[in-house]
Amino acid sequence: MAFTLYNAPQSTCSQRVRFVLNAKHLPFEEVKLALLAGDQLKPDYLALNPNGVVPTLEHNAAVVIDSSVIIEYLDEIAPEPESFTPSDPVERAKMRALMRFIDEMPAAAVRIPTFNLAFLPRFAAMSEDEFLAFAESKPLRKEFMLAMGRKGSTDGNGCGTRPDASHL
Numbered sequence: 001m002a003f004t005l006y007n008a009p010q011s012t013c014s015q016r017v018r019f020v021l022n023a024k025h026l027p028f029e030e031v032k033l034a035l036l037a038g039d040q041l042k043p044d045y046l047a048l049n050p051n052g053v054v055p056t057l058e059h060n061a062a063v064v065i066d067s068s069v070i071i072e073y074l075d076e077i078a079p080e081p082e083s084f085t086p087s088d089p090v091e092r093a094k095m096r097a098l099m100r101f102i103d104e105m106p107a108a109a110v111r112i113p114t115f116n117l118a119f120l121p122r123f124a125a126m127s128e129d130e131f132l133a134f135a136e137s138k139p140l141r142k143e144f145m146l147a148m149g150r151k152g153s154t155d156g157n158g159c160g161t162r163p164d165a166s167h168l
């Protein structure tokens with residue numbers, strides 16, 4: 001099996017996939033994208049992942065996008081040495097609910113400090129028009145960028161909230 005993972009070292013979504021590949025002892029090639037430089041928005045990468053975000057997995061001729069989908073895919077094609085998916089449908093449903101929760105809450109919440117700490121210095125150096133054009137070029141994150149603004153925000157105008165997993 002030949003795997004190529006397009007990812008970024010600091011990206012939590014990429015880390016999830018690297019964790020599963022390593023836990024399953026699956027060797028993989030890495031293509032590291034420089035997110036601050038905008039590698040994820042280049043035409044060659046958008047042809048693989050039209051959302052313009054990492055990670056993306058190439059497995060032979062197949063292209064799989066979205067970290068949660070990728071880790072479920074890996075568990076299906078490589079259930080040995082260990083499967084991470086419960087065989088009982090109720091337990092499997094709980095696993096999926098937890099995965100959805102992680103996507104909806106902590107993954108969304110971490111975008112705000114990431115934006116403020118990593119991206120803001122670059123945006124502050126842009127004119128408002130340059131920032132708007134840059135936001136416009138992001139297929140998945142345009143609204144988030146506009147809500148955060150060129151000067152940043154502490155709450156992203158409701159784009160993220162404090163995660164509470166106590167019910168799971």
Ligand SMILES: N[C@@H](CCC(=O)N[C@@H](CS)C(=O)NCC(=O)O)C(=O)O
Pocket residue numbers: 011012013014035040052053054055065066067068103138141
């Ligand atoms: N739901 C997607 C989200 C992917 C995502 O947001 N990736 C971030 C890094 S963790 C990214 O590529 N950000 C670059 C950008 O927003 O331009 C997944 O889990 O794969």
